Amino acid sequence: MRINRLAVAAVAVVPLAVLALAGCRDSRTATTSADGTPQVKIMVGGINKVIYLPAMLTQQLGYFKDAGVDVQLSDEPSGASAENTLVAGQxxxxxxxxxxxxxxxxxxxxxxxxxxxxxxxxEAEVVSNQATGLTSAKDFAGKKLGVTSPGSSTDYLTQYLATKNGVPVKDYTTVKAGAGSTFIASLTNGGIDGGMTTDPTIAKITSKKLGKVLIDLRTEEGTKAALGGLYPASSLYMDCAYVDANKDTVGKVAGAFVKTMKWISTHSAAEVADKMPADYAGDDKALYVQSIKDSSPMFTTDGVMPAGGPETVLDVLGTFSDTVKANKSKIDLTKTYTTEFTKSGQ
Structure with a gap:
């Protein structure tokens, strides 16, 4: 990703290495810029993925600056790794x-x-045109299925789809396929028969007729059919102690995101694409617009947690994550999200 042209923007995108070298100060501690503006560092688990588009779009629309907060966005392709940076206080x-x-x-x-x-x-489970006998999740047995990385959300969702359709996890092979070009390479060279990925990767695969969508989790209809309910995914999450100690700052950041979600719901995919950095579309702007159009039904319009969603997520994790399974009865879902900042109208 080319990011040097963004260096002078009000909200900068900086690589993880820069954050790591910036000093030992724990970023969970509130900081301000020279003019007293609250500073917030946010790691994005794949900044050019359509599922996380609202982060960069909020910057591009100037909503962070309008809210009076200095946000630094940085990129970490793996959601699990992004989580680790938060826990480490980076x-x-x-x-x-x-x-x-x-x-x-x-x-x-x-x-x-x-x-x-x-x-x-x-996300969607896509299958290679070369794969034979793979027409539904019931056919996962004996197949090589790609996920972003073991223990990732794509991994747990794949396990859930398999088991729900009568295929034990041990009966298929999990392959770390990453995303983007690495995923496409695995799909075309026989490294995987199918796998869970996001747009714009999905759009590239289908437009080039390298594969097809088997299970579509980009829409409410497809998600309910496959998982039995809504499955809230991309979100802005923070350490609880930081949230409690910095409600004004958190409210400003969350409020900026809410403005963006409303903006997305009232503008076309082409208009959204036009606001994004030009290199996100690569050499095919039309394909990028299509990927946004195909995935936009997943977004909330108000930043509020959908009713019943957390229960579906807990059901999936409580079945396949050993850590969650061992503590499922102790999980308090009310402590995993808040609508305080999104329902307040900030």
């Missing part, structure tokens, strides 16, 4: 999957979603 927030808040609570840590960006995963 950042104050993460734009990643809500399910990490549940997993971390099972480990004795309090993390909560303060703005819910998506009500469904925004």
């Amino acid at each position: 950042v104050q927030g993460v734009v990643g999957f809500y399910d990490h808040t549940i997993t971390l609570q099972a480990q004795g840590k309090c993390i909560k979603s303060v703005a819910q960006l998506a009500k469904v995963p925004g």
Whole structure:
């Protein structure tokens, strides 16, 4: 990703290495810029993925600056790694999957979603045109299935789909396929028969006829059919102690995201694409617009957690995450998210 042209923006994108070298100060401690503006570092679990589009779009629209907060966005392709940076105190927030808040609570840590960006995963199980006998999740047995990384949200969702359709997890092979070009390479060279991924990767695969969508978790309809309910995914989550100690700052950041979600709901995919950095579309702007259009149904319009969503996520994790399974009865879902900042109208 080319990021040097953004260096002078009000909200800068900085690599993880810069954050690590910035000093030993724990970023869960509130900081301000020279003019007294609150500073917030947010790690995004794949900043150019459509599922996390609201983070960069909020910057591009100028809503962080309008809210009076200096936000630094940084990129970490793996959601699990992004989570680790928050726990280590290198950042104050993460734009990643809500399910990490549940997993971390099972480990004795309090993390909560303060703005819910998506009500469904925004992902799809795609299968290679070369794969034979793979027409539904019932056919997962004996297949090589790609996930972002073991223990990731894509991994747990794949396990859930398999088991729900009568295929034990041990009967298929899990392959770390990453995302983007690495995922596409695995799909085309036989490294995987199918796998769970997001747009714009999905759009590239289908447009080039390298594969097809088998199970679509980008829409409410598809998600309910596959998982039995809504599965809130991309969100802005933060350490509970930081949230409690910095409500004014958190309210400003969450409020900026809410403005963005409303903006997305009232503008076309082409208009959204036009606001994003030009290099996000690569050499095919039309394909990027299509990927936004295909995935936009996943977004909330108000940043509020959808009713019943946390229960679905807990059901999935409580079945396949050993950590959550061992502590499922102790999980307090009310501590994994808050609507205080999104329902307040800030």
